[in-house]
Amino acid sequence: xxxxxxxxxxxxxxxxxxxxxxxxxxxxxxxxxxxxxxxxxxxxxxxxxxxxxxxxxxxxxxxxxxxxxxxxxxxxxxxxxxxxxxxxxxxxxxxxxxxxxxxxxxxxxxxxxxxxxxxxxxxxxxxxxxxxxxxxxxxxxxxxxxxxxxxxxxxxxxxxxxxxxxxxxxxxxxxxxxxxxxxxxxxxxxxxxxxxxxxxxxxxxxxxxxxxxxxxxxxxxxxxxxxxxxxxxxxxxxxxxxxxxxxxxxxxxxxxxxxxxxxxxxxxxxxxxxxxxxxxxxxxxxxxxxxxxxxxxxxxxxxxxxxxxxxxxxxxxxxxxxxxxxxxxxxxxxxxxxxxxxxxxxxxxx
Amino acid sequence: xxxxxxxxxxxxxxxxxxxxxxxxxxxxxxxxxxxxxxxxxxxxxxxxxxxxxxxxxxxxxxxxxxxxxxxxxxxxxxxxxxxxxxxxxxxxxxxxxxxxxxxxxxxxxxxxxxxxxxxxxxxx
Numbered sequence: 001x002x003x004x005x006x007x008x009x010x011x012x013x014x015x016x017x018x019x020x021x022x023x024x025x026x027x028x029x030x031x032x033x034x035x036x037x038x039x040x041x042x043x044x045x046x047x048x049x050x051x052x053x054x055x056x057x058x059x060x061x062x063x064x065x066x067x068x069x070x071x072x073x074x075x076x077x078x079x080x081x082x083x084x085x086x087x088x089x090x091x092x093x094x095x096x097x098x099x100x101x102x103x104x105x106x107x108x109x110x111x112x113x114x115x116x117x118x119x120x121x122x123x124x125x126x127x128x129x130x131x132x133x134x135x136x137x138x139x140x141x142x143x144x145x146x147x148x149x150x151x152x153x154x155x156x157x158x159x160x161x162x163x164x165x166x167x168x169x170x171x172x173x174x175x176x177x178x179x180x181x182x183x184x185x186x187x188x189x190x191x192x193x194x195x196x197x198x199x200x201x202x203x204x205x206x207x208x209x210x211x212x213x214x215x216x217x218x219x220x221x222x223x224x225x226x227x228x229x230x231x232x233x234x235x236x237x238x239x240x241x242x243x244x245x246x247x248x249x250x251x252x253x254x255x256x257x258x259x260x261x262x263x264x265x266x267x268x269x270x271x272x273x274x275x276x277x278x279x280x281x282x283x284x285x286x287x288x289x290x291x292x293x294x295x296x297x298x299x300x301x302x303x304x305x306x307x308x309x310x311x312x313x314x315x316x317x318x319x320x321x322x323x324x325x326x327x328x329x330x331x332x333x334x335x336x337x338x339x340x341x342x343x344x345x346x347x348x349x350x
Numbered sequence: 351x352x353x354x355x356x357x358x359x360x361x362x363x364x365x366x367x368x369x370x371x372x373x374x375x376x377x378x379x380x381x382x383x384x385x386x387x388x389x390x391x392x393x394x395x396x397x398x399x400x401x402x403x404x405x406x407x408x409x410x411x412x413x414x415x416x417x418x419x420x421x422x423x424x425x426x427x428x429x430x431x432x433x434x435x436x437x438x439x440x441x442x443x444x445x446x447x448x449x450x451x452x453x454x455x456x457x458x459x460x461x462x463x464x465x466x467x468x469x470x471x472x473x474x
Contacts (some may be wrong), residue, residue: 011383018384126443205383205410260471274387274431276407299386299409306387329407 002204005099007035010203017205021301024172024210025342026131030193036289037102038125038180042092043107050084050093053112055062055229055248057239062128064088066152066167069231070237071097071105074252076257077225078232080105081217082224085154085167092120094154094165096127096178097217121305126186131176131210133345139166142192144176160192171207173214173344212217213300215268217337221279222266222295222309228254231262231311264292265317268339269308269325271297271332276306277325283312284331285323291316294325300341307341308334351395353466354442355418355458356467362442363418365458370421373446374406374437377471385437390426391448397421399457406437419457421450 001008023029043049047058056069063086071079080101085094097105102121110119110296130139136147142160149155154167162185170176181189193199208218217223223232228250236259242248246255271277276299283292297308308325316323319338324331352366360378364371379385387407397403397417404415426448430436437445451460462470 012409016384018386021409043383209409273432276387276412278412299407301409 004204005035007099007199009035011205013201015200017209019201020200020202020206021209023200024202024206025302026132026197027200028130028134028138028174028176028196028208030190030206031129031202032126032186033129033178033321034126034183034186035099036127037095037097037099037105038122038127039095039097039106040092040120040122041095041113041117042120045266046083046091046093047086048119049113050109051242051248052246053109053249055238055242055251055254056084057241057262058084058093060239060241061086064153064155064167065166066077066154070109070223070234070239072229072249073225074249075225076228076254078219078223078229079108079221079225080229081223081237083167083169085165087154087156087165091219093253094180096180124183125180126183126250127341128177128179128181128186128190128193129170129176130193130199131170131172131202132175132198133175135174135176136347138193138196139200141196142319147245149177149347151175151346153349162189164189167339171214171216172210173216173340173342174210175345175347186341208347212296212298212309213302213342213345215309215341216349217266218296224346227266228257228262230254230257231264231266233266263314264311265314266295266311267317267336267339268333269294269297269310269323270337270341271306271308271325271334274306274331275332277308277327277332277334281308282326283310283334284326286322286324288324288331289322290312302342308337312336323331354464355461356464357416357418358410358470358471359416361418363458363461365390365452368452368455369424370404370419370452370458371446372403372415372418372448373384373452374415374469375467376441377474379438379441379445382406382410382413385434386410388430388434388437388447390430391423393426395425397424397450402410410421412431415450416441417450419438420453423448425449
């Protein structure tokens, strides 16, 4: 157990990170992510209101759907990344934000949306994630019909008789679900799902290696207030309509970066050899000049190889560019590589 | 007769005459989790007692391994390059890191015996 964002969290269960990781890709893993921040946002038009602090197209978010968003500060830096859901027939939006940022996010949103929308944090809600190719079959046993959901669809339904908000979403690159329930019901549901033959409990360690293989950002490492959406390669999180209306924080600056190109870019990196290269390692060009820094790095169990992501000066961001990584005073040869490192297997609508 | 001694940093050294074989303890591997890479010292390298001798990388993090006693590296366990998980499977057997020619045998007598180390770990 380790302290994480004010919670005691398991890095791994007895089977260990590699087994947990591979099991999630092969069958199904259950993650307790109740430390994440959940909230409802209500008001006359909460989607339009929330667009004050994010470039996501939330007004255009359809009922029963979830969307990824970036919470921006006035300089265009990323305060957090979060998910917004518009539940069928409900006026309030349902938000999920990062654990380490929830207090700061909620304060920021509350202040910026004062008078137009009201944020109601839900500290008594828990969040479980069931991820992996068997997740649909497993969850169907407790919620018939749930396997009909496609990627990013969300419903209110019962699971084993427990009222839940269930979304076909996750943070592993695999098909799967995130299940929001009352905290008092969490243990019962977790134990029920763990009784299924395909399901193994998964700790923070494998959560990190799974998301890194999937090329997904970890807030505080790969994105933070010093990175903007363009250099973070998250331009897809800016809605088409928002680009035209330019009414999000630092829109002019971000649109200019979008047109002129950012000075640095977040890229995937494959180090040669076996040694993992960690967060903070310097990235060098062939002449030995420092051109960037690793922001996430480790070992990818599905690839049996080290993988990393980091920021490099824009001319070095092309796939296949040869780089050097500084590890304990030695230079490890590496290459810019496309992400995700392991293909996503979401169940997309056809 | 060989004797194995232990450090409070969870290294072990098995002493056979003037040869020392060094590795990390089962307790260490349990703390580290799955080992994915071991950076071994160069053969011939002279290590003082307590000097950084190797690096063991688990999925979680990198950890230094220190020389339990002083000496010169004579052999490294190349098998760990191909299969670093041997460290988890057999930390005090096939998962050894390197062998050294012991410089000063008296240094070993200051390290913990197996029984003392077992007590030490119990107290952690």
